[in-house]
Amino acid sequence: xxxxxxxxxxxxxxxxxxxxxxxxxxxxxxxxxxxxxxxxxxxxxxxxxxxxxxxxxxxxxxxxxxxxxxxxxxxxxxxxxxxxxxxxxxxxxxxxxxxxxxxxxxxxxxxxxxxxxxxxxxxxxxxxxxxxxxxxxxxxxxxxxxxxxxxxxxxxxxxxxxxxxxxxxxxxxxxxxxxxxxxxxxxxxxxxxxxxxxxxxxxxxxxxxxxxxxxxxxxxxxxxxxxxxxxxxxxxxxxxxxxxxxxxxxxxxxxxxxxxxxxxxxxxxxxxxxxxxxxxxxxxxxxxxxxxxxxxx
Amino acid sequence: xxxxxxxxxxxxxxxxxxxxxxxxxxxxxxxxxxxxxxxxxxxxxxxxxxxxxxxxxxxxxxxxxxxxxxxxxxxxxxxxxxxxxxxxxxxxxxxxxxxxxxxxxxxxxxxxxxxxxxxxxxxxxxxxxxxxxxxxxxxxxxxxxxxxxxxxxxxxxxxxxxxxxxxxxxxxxxxxxxxxxxxxxxxxxxxxxxxxxxxxxxxxxxxxxxxxxxxxxxxxxxxxxxxxxxxxxxxxxxxxxxxxxxxxxxxxxxxxxxxxxxxxxxxxxxxxxxxx
Numbered sequence: 082x083x084x085x086x087x088x089x090x091x092x093x094x095x096x097x098x099x100x101x102x103x104x105x106x107x108x109x110x111x112x113x114x115x116x117x118x119x120x121x122x123x124x125x126x127x128x129x130x131x132x133x134x135x136x137x138x139x140x141x142x143x144x145x146x147x148x149x150x151x152x153x154x155x156x157x158x159x160x161x162x163x164x165x166x167x168x169x170x171x172x173x174x175x176x177x178x179x180x181x182x183x184x185x186x187x188x189x190x191x192x193x194x195x196x197x198x199x200x201x202x203x204x205x206x207x208x209x210x211x212x213x214x215x216x217x218x219x220x221x222x223x224x225x226x227x228x229x230x231x232x233x234x235x236x237x238x239x240x241x242x243x244x245x246x247x248x249x250x251x252x253x254x255x256x257x258x259x260x261x262x263x264x265x266x267x268x269x270x271x272x273x274x275x276x277x278x279x280x281x282x283x284x285x286x287x288x289x290x291x292x293x294x295x296x297x298x299x300x301x302x303x304x305x306x307x308x309x310x311x312x313x314x315x316x317x318x319x320x321x322x323x324x325x326x327x328x329x330x331x332x333x334x335x336x337x338x339x340x341x342x343x344x345x346x347x348x349x350x351x352x353x354x355x356x357x358x359x360x361x362x363x364x365x366x367x368x369x370x371x372x373x374x375x376x377x378x
Numbered sequence: 379x380x381x382x383x384x385x386x387x388x389x390x391x392x393x394x395x396x397x398x399x400x401x402x403x404x405x406x407x408x409x410x411x412x413x414x415x416x417x418x419x420x421x422x423x424x425x426x427x428x429x430x431x432x433x434x435x436x437x438x439x440x441x442x443x444x445x446x447x448x449x450x451x452x453x454x455x456x457x458x459x460x461x462x463x464x465x466x467x468x469x470x471x472x473x474x475x476x477x478x479x480x481x482x483x484x485x486x487x488x489x490x491x492x493x494x495x496x497x498x499x500x501x502x503x504x505x506x507x508x509x510x511x512x513x514x515x516x517x518x519x520x521x522x523x524x525x526x527x528x529x530x531x532x533x534x535x536x537x538x539x540x541x542x543x544x545x546x547x548x549x550x551x552x553x554x555x556x557x558x559x560x561x562x563x564x565x566x567x568x569x570x571x572x573x574x575x576x577x578x579x580x581x582x583x584x585x586x587x588x589x590x591x592x593x594x595x596x597x598x599x600x601x602x603x604x605x606x607x608x609x610x611x612x613x614x615x616x617x618x619x620x621x622x623x624x625x626x627x628x629x630x631x632x633x634x635x636x637x638x639x640x641x642x643x644x645x646x647x648x649x650x651x652x653x654x
Contacts, residue, residue, distance in 0.1 A: 097472035100465045101528055108525035115502035180393055188393035195400040201637040203586045205605045206626035210407045213619055221423045258645055311495040314588045333497045340501050341593055353498030364493040
């Protein structure tokens with residue numbers, strides 16, 4: 082092993098890593114630093130155009146943010162909405178993955194292709210199609226459900242529900258395909274041995290299948306948390322920029338509105354930092370879970 | 379696993395039914411794109427049309443340089459896919475086939491980098507692009523997406539590079555192959571299926587991008603991408619649903635084609651990546 086790796090000298094790995102590190106350093110690490118920096122400054126339209134000097138505000142932006150009732154309301158909505166999306170996506174994805182293992186080739190292919198279609202649909206077109214399906218005047222859903230001209234995007238909860246449906250539709254396929262691949266990867270002999278030992282189906286699932294699927298379930302859960310916590314396009318497009326009077330804002334859209342519509346770049350950055358911190362905590366939990374699984378990096 | 383016949387039939391019937399429900403939005407999108415104007419605005423929507431028309435597509439391709447946007451989207455997504463695949467391949471090789479200081483630290487960093495909410499970086503990236511004169515250029519869309527797709531691509535490719543036996547590498551050197559020859563002529567073709575699977579993710583995330591296009595392409599709209607073209611059909615008084623559905627169809631089809639082409643590789647790639 083060492084004879085192979087000695088080739089090219091000790092700088093070889095860094096040479097291979099250089100392009101990736103330059104890109105990540107310049108476009109990920111440096112912007113994170115900048116984000117933090119701006120969140121401590123007074124940075125609005127006046128400073129951007131050079132009309133006023135940039136001043137240091139310390140935790141001023143955060144104080145302003147945390148004393149704003151709307152921020153807490155948006156934060157709560159973001160967490161609850163993301164949680165609802167994650168739970169629904171995982172339930173649907175896992176249930177359908179199990180269903181896939183129980184059916185023959187034709188229904189399996191049909192469901193797989195339909196799911197791939199939903200997965201492949203860009204977030205923005207998925208949003209427009211679901212809006213159209215639930216349109217108060219021209220949509221088929223209200224027609225079939227006999228809801229008349231009920232507007233889904235008018236009410237706060239019905240608007241969130243509509244976005245949730247779209248999010249689940251386009252993100253359950255990832256969970257389904259991944260979990261299905263995981264179930265298929267469990268060696269048949271193991272399951273056979275369990276049934277020879279007289280284990281019931283439920284027992285086999287609990288003691289054999291579920292533990293072997295755990296690492297995969299951790300991966301898809303974390304990916305879903307990250308993904309659903311930062312939903313932007315669907316909310317922005319389907320609720321017209323955050324709903325009536327901002328009733329459907331989530332942190333991402335809120336930060337965008339503050340920064341680019343309101344020119345309050347420092348407040349927008351402070352919101353970005355809050356999001357970053359929350360997701361970092363999730364990541365740390367993920368790393369600990371992986372460590373406990375005993376998986377080597 | 380043995381399942382009794384009626385149960386299996388019930389399972390198969392529900393699988394088919396669910397497939398129909400899942401596919402319905404896409405069917406409705408394509409159907410509505412082909413419906414003539416009168417039928418689109420009917421308050422009695424029908425799940426078929428007797429009178430398909432290309433009017434909505436005509437309107438899409440005539441109004442505001444839609445073709446131009448389409449090409450821009452292809453350039454951006456294509457560049458990101460190719461470049462990030464190459465860069466990730468090199469990096470994944472480095473972290474799997476070499477032992478060096480900070481290797482584990484780097485791996486953890488790549489993992490953490492995947493979790494960064496890139497949308498939160500819109501503000502600093504906006505100023506960065508402005509300072510480098512990249513606002514209103516395709517570069518302002520390509521560069522960030524390149525960086526964002528890398529951590530996941532490296533993480534995913536790692537499994538594929540790892541799976542190539544060390545003995546193969548030794549044998550190649552014994553036969554007098556140089557390191558770069560091994561890298562490009564032996565390792566690269568072997569991990570190609572993995573590259574395809576990772577490409578799906580970078581393609582989708584780039585093709586989907588709406589926030590950066592909206593934030594970085596502000597004055598020169600000829601540099602815009604498809605998601606922005608779609609918004610033109612949303613009007614304050616009444617949305618042009620025919621146009622929206624036609625534009626959505628045009629935007630979705632390249633991704634669908636890409637998915638169908640790599641479908642098998644994607645499923646096995648995901649299996650390989652999660653098993654790891």
